[in-house]
Amino acid sequence: MQRKRYAPGRTGSAARTAVALALGLGLGAGLTACSAGTPADDIAVDAKAGQASAPVAPPGRYRTLFEPCGAVPQATLKDLLPGAAALPDAERDKAYRGVAAVTYDTDRRVGCTWKADTPDTSHRLSLDIERVVSYDAAVSDDDRAQEVYVRKQLAAGIPVPPTAPPSPTATATAPPTGSPTTSATATAATTAPPAKTPTGGPADPDATESATGLEPRVLEGLGDIAFVDDVLSTTGANSHQRAVSVVFRTSNVIVTISYREQTTGSAEDPDSAELQEKARNLARQLAERLEE
16 A cells, blocks of 8 residues: 655644644543542641741851961960060961961851960960851751850869759659759769869869869859869979860850960979969950951
C-alpha cells in the first residue's frame, strides 16, 4: 500500500482545530473535577500551612570583634609590662605592639600577646576574644556562649554558684532541697572540683591567702558573668611564676585575659594582689569597649 505523504493544508488545519477543541473539553472536565473535590495532596499542604513554625532562638548581640592588639591602651601596657621601659626604643615599640594570634576567622576569634623581659623578671600578657555562634535554631548564641564559659570556669576549679545564669545543656541529677526544679548551675556547683587557692593547691580554710579574698573566685560587676583564677608555680630551681586569668562573658562574646609574671634569682615571688588588680583593670576596660 502506498503511504500518503503529509502536506500542510486545510486537512491539517482541521485536525489541529479538532485536537484543540478536544483539549479544551478535556481541560474543562479537569477543572470540573477539581471543583468537585480536593485531592489528598492539597489537603496535606493546607494542613501544614496552618501549623505554627518552631520558635527560633534570638541571635547574640555581637556580629564582629574589635582588633585585639590595638585594644589595650599604651598606658595600660606600660603598667602591665614594666620591663619594657628599659628596652631600646625599637624593642620597646615592638613589645607594645604585641603579636596578633593566628586565626582563620577574625569575626569569630581574635587574640594578641605581649611580653617584656628583664634579668630578674619577665611578664607575659595574652588576650583571647571569642564570639560564640549557635548553629542550633532552638539555642541562642548567648546560651551557647554560657556553656563555653561554664566549662572554662569549672576547668579552673571554681564552682558555679546557683545564682549564675544556667548552662542550657547541663542537667542535674537531683533537685536542690525545697526546689521543684533543678538548675544547671546548681548541678555544676555540686560536681565541680574543689576551689583552689592562689598557690594552685586545694582549698584550705586556714590558708592566709584565702582569708584575704585573693583565691580563685567569681567576680561581680564585670560583664554578664566573670571569674578570676590565680596559680603560683615553680618553674625552675630558683624561679617562680604566677599566672592570673580573668574570664568574662558579655552576651555571646567571651574574653580571656592571661597575665603572668616570672621571677628569678633573689627577686620576690610575684604578688597575687598586684597581678589580679592589673588584670581586672584591663578586663574592665575591655568590657567598656564592648559596650561602645
